[in-house]
Amino acid sequence: MTRIAVITGAGTGIGAACARALAPDCTRLVLLGRRLEKLDAVAAELRTDSLIVDTRSVDVTDVDAVQGFADWATKELVAVDVLVNNAGSPQPKITGGLEQVASVWESTWRANALSAVLMTEALKPLLRRPGGRVVTIGSFAAEMGTGSPAYASAKGALETYAVSLMRELGPEGITANIVSPGYTAGTELLEGRMTPERHDRLVNGISARRAGTPEEIASAVAYLSSDLAGFINGRVLTANGGTYLPG
Numbered sequence: 001m002t003r004i005a006v007i008t009g010a011g012t013g014i015g016a017a018c019a020r021a022l023a024p025d026c027t028r029l030v031l032l033g034r035r036l037e038k039l040d041a042v043a044a045e046l047r048t049d050s051l052i053v054d055t056r057s058v059d060v061t062d063v064d065a066v067q068g069f070a071d072w073a074t075k076e077l078v079a080v081d082v083l084v085n086n087a088g089s090p091q092p093k094i095t096g097g098l099e100q101v102a103s104v105w106e107s108t109w110r111a112n113a114l115s116a117v118l119m120t121e122a123l124k125p126l127l128r129r130p131g132g133r134v135v136t137i138g139s140f141a142a143e144m145g146t147g148s149p150a151y152a153s154a155k156g157a158l159e160t161y162a163v164s165l166m167r168e169l170g171p172e173g174i175t176a177n178i179v180s181p182g183y184t185a186g187t188e189l190l191e192g193r194m195t196p197e198r199h200d201r202l203v204n205g206i207s208a209r210r211a212g213t214p215e216e217i218a219s220a221v222a223y224l225s226s227d228l229a230g231f232i233n234g235r236v237l238t239a240n241g242g243t244y245l246p247g
Contacts, residue, residue, distance in 0.1 A: 002078055005225070006030045008060050008119055009087030011038025013187035014137060017214035018084050019046060019053075021222040028052040030077070032069065033087070034059055060087045060115040070122035079128040082225045085116035085136040085158075090189055091148035105150040112154035117161060120176075130173020133225045134165060137217070138178040140240045155180075159236055166234030175233040179220045182240025185211040207242030 003026045009015035010031035016038075019029055023046045031039045031053065039055035047053045056072070059065045073080065089111040094104050116136050127134070141148070142156035158178060165176035183202045184190075203209055220239045223229055 002027045003081045004028045004030070004077055004079065005082035005084065006032065006073070006080055006119075006123065007084040007086060008032045008058075008115070010084075011035055011042060013189070014181070014184065014214045014217050015084070015086040016042045017218035018086060018221050021215070021218040022082060022084075022225060023051055025222075025226070026051065026082075028054070028077070030054045030056065030073070032056055032058045032060065060119050061110045063118060066118045066122050069119075070126075073123060073126060077126060079132075080123050080126040081128050081131065082133045082135065083120060083123055083127070084221055084225070085119055085134070087115050088112040088137065088189070091151040108148070108150035109154045109157075112151060113157045113161075116158055120161075120165065124169075127169070127174050131227070131230075132169070132172075132174035133229075134162075134169075134174065134176040135221050135224045136162060136176070136178050137221075138180040138236065140180050140182040140238060140243060142180065143238070144243075162236075163234040170233050173230075175224070175230065177224045177229070177232060177234065178236040179217060179224065180236050180238045180240070181212060181217045182206065182238070182243045183211045184214060184217055186214050205243055206240065207244065210241065212239060212241055 005022045005026050007015055007018050010019050011033040019031055019042055033039050036057045043053040043055050058069045091108045092104050094100055120134055136158050138158050139155040141152040145152055162176045162178050217239055220237050
């Protein structure tokens with residue numbers, strides 16, 4: 001039986017780790033991102049005689065680009081068994097007035113919330129019935145309200161969207177869940193933004209006393225993508241090493 005997974009933001013970090021985690025149980029992977037050279041490097045690592053790996057440069061914040069990919073998928077794919085919405089970006093700093101506030105919030109929401117909505121809605125007709133899985137990467141920032149407010153609220157909106165998908169698609173045998181990472185090293189989201197002082201402050205609030213890894217987040221995605229998780233729907237699976245507020 002064919003098993004096809006589509007992964008956004010698959011060139012680095014958590015997205016690439018998800019591709020590696022899902023590869024053993026798939027017959028075809030479709031890796032999406034803006035930088036084709038990063039995607040091709042992951043694909044070259046994973047391709048085998050029994051696994052087809054496609055790479056496509058797609059800006060998942062752009063309606064026409066997402067529609068173009070959906071048109072390709074409709075022609076080329078039998079169905080989509082797993083959709084992993086991983087693409088996203090950090091919130092830029094706000095240093096100006098209300099115009100910049102509006103601009104930053106709009107771009108951050110588009111990158112981190114609307115991107116997942118566009119891809120999910122575009123591929124909704126292709127999701128396997130029954131058995132389709134939608135897994136979206138959220139953030140523990142949505143629960144704690146820490147860090148960047150536009151980013152945290154965008155990730156929080158994804159949790160509500162997953163519940164809406166559960167209500168709509170659950171009767172057709174499709175699940176939609178969120179994996180909510182805490183502080184995870186080795187991602188471009190934090191590249192150049194993590195000072196030693198901030199790192200120490202964060203790990204001191206984690207019972208594991210370390211950052212997570214992309215592979216650990218991907219293992220949660222793989223579980224929610226599997227048949228074992230067929231009765232889990234509209235939920236948030238937090239993977240944060242036991243993060244707490246000191247005191």
